Amino acid sequence: MDETGKVSPARRRGLADEVADRIREAIFNGGYAPGAQLREVELSGVMDVSRGPVREALRILEREGLVRCAWHRGTVVTTLSAEDVAELESLRGALERLAVERITAHAAEEDLASLEKAAGLMERARDEHDMVRLDIGFHDAVFAAAGHLRLAEAWEAIRCQVHLFLLTRIGRSTQGYLGRVPREHRELVAVLRSRDLQAALDLFAAHRRVAVDVVSAEPAPS
Structure with a gap:
């Protein structure tokens, strides 16, 4: 909130959503099969973006249930049990x-x-x-x-x-x-x-x- 107590202007968004769209599309096209590892550094290099938007994109996909993140495995495409x-x-x-x-x-x-x-x-x-x-x-x-x-x-x-x-x-x-x-x-x-x-x-x-x-x-x- 700003000093008047009203909501602050929203930050511009969009890059993380675009990155999420591209990763999601690759999953749906079969480019990343269930169990495939998604490495931030590789994805940022392929898409020519910093790791921040990639990390946020993976969180979006995790909320959708498409990927799972674990400290000992990193991020992988969800394998349904x-x-x-x-x-x-x-x-x-x-x-x-x-x-x-x-x-x-x-x-x-x-x-x-x-x-x-x-x-x-x-x-x-x-x-x-x-x-x-x-x-x-x-x-x-x-x-x-x-x-x-x-x-x-x-x-x-x-x-x-x-x-x-x-x-x-x-x-x-x-x-x-x-x-x-x-x-x-x-x-x-x-x-x-x-x-x-x-x-x-x-x-x-x-x-x-x-x-x-x-x-x-x-x-x-x-």
Whole structure:
């Protein structure tokens, strides 16, 4: 606060956010896989910035759940544990339940059309990482269609972690992935259009379960 007791002028910000955006993008592109180490000195050199904005950017990503910082390991891209996966699934399921309830009861035609458009984009996915982005984009549209601001904000709070979860899923297996995902999302739109709440809840739960099962499966023996 300044001497008058009022708030002081805000400091200019932006560089740390830009650095966070670039690191986040690299994680989502597969440049830094779960468990990869993120070294401040290397990142500052590659991005031609001082270590201060890099350090602040890593704190931003830590709050999003994308990285974890530990004194003995430094900063690494988050590797989701079985407990992480279970918590994400339960919370995402609770949020999606409310979204589905609201959409089946109240969604306008333009809301359903936006979901169809988001599902249609998946037909043109360039690769698995692009498909993950489009998958997240579809679920963004679901929460937007629900017309519930605080619900959308709750989704935004876990969105990056769900993205990381889907990256973990394609890291485990991509067999049939590019063909299956667009079909699943077309089916989700169709059941929302039907306004059949229980059928929609069941299909959304089954859709989530596919990815959870892939991530939770024991690795095949080498």
